[in-house]
Amino acid sequence: MAEPTEKTPTAPPPADGVSEAAAASPPVATSRGFRFLGEDKSVHKALGGGKTADVLLWKDKKMSAAVIGGATVIWVLFEVVEYNFMPLVSHFLIGALAVVFLWSKATIFIKKSSPDIPEVQISEELAANIVKVLRTDINQALRLLREIAMGHDLMKFIGLIIALWILSEIGSLCDFLTLIYAAALMLHTVPILYHKYHDKVDHFAGKAHVELRKQYQVLDTKVLSKIPRGPVRAEKQE
Structure with missing residues (x-):
């Protein structure tokens, strides 16, 4: 008696209107279009990553709330209460030193150990890292200003002029501390x-980017291309 043969399962037929080759081929990744931060750059990476990005993105909620709360207290003290900087620092130090001094003297009468006040110092490594970061940022800003001043990128020049003008208008409406608090x-x-x-923002930013490029092309055709320029010197051959 012959053994029954096993039936291999057959794949379901492709849907109507879809060929077998199209059904078997893997899906092709499509571009998401215009992205404000670039195709493969996340917000966390754009903010530099690390602890600072975690605070700004509220991943460390306690630290983020502490920063916002501290900034709000400082703004209220200086802008609403109109406290001056030097009296505030002096009064704070007076209160802190008085509390610690009285606490240290009270431990003698109640026969308890005096408060352990840690010694705070700025390490050489921390100071060097801060200076290194500031040096890098300042050099990048100076390099960008030099590139714009030499006329290498007209769009950056126009963007910087507009940004500085907006900053001057905002500065005329509020003082420096309020501007820092708003920032x-x-x-x-x-x-x-x-x-x-980010999907909705990138969608509208893409439309604005296309419109700005059209306006820039019109400006370049009607105005910028007609500006006379000096002859370009040929580079010396080595």
């Missing part, structure tokens, strides 16, 4: 909002 609030709100709604 701190924006740094703790704009990145997290973009992280949540």
Whole structure:
């Protein structure tokens, strides 16, 4: 008696309107179009990564709340209460030193150990890292200003002029401390909002980018291309 042969399962037929080759081929990744931060750059990476990005994106909620709370207290003290900087620092040090001094004297009468006040010092490594970071940022800013001043990139020049003009208008409406406080609030709100709604923001930013490029092409055709320029010197052959 012959053994029954096993039936191999057959694949389901492709859907109507789809060929077998198309059904067997893997899906092709499509581009997401214009992205404000680049195709493969996340918000966390754009903010430099590390602890700072975690604070700005509210991944460390306690630290983020502490930063916003501290900035709010400072702004209220100096802008609402109109406290001056030197009296505030002096009064704070007077209160802190008085409390610690009385606490240290009280431990003698109650026969308890005196408070252990840690010795705070700025290490040489920390100071060197801070100077290194500041040096890198300042050099990048100076390099960008030199490139713009030499006329290598007209779009950067126009963008910088517009940004400085907007900054001057904002500065005329509020003082420096309020501007810093507003910048701190924006740094703790704009990145997290973009992280949540980046698809919609990139969509509208893409439309704005296309429109700006069209306007720039019109400006270049009608005005910039007609500006006379000096002869370009040929580079010396080695």
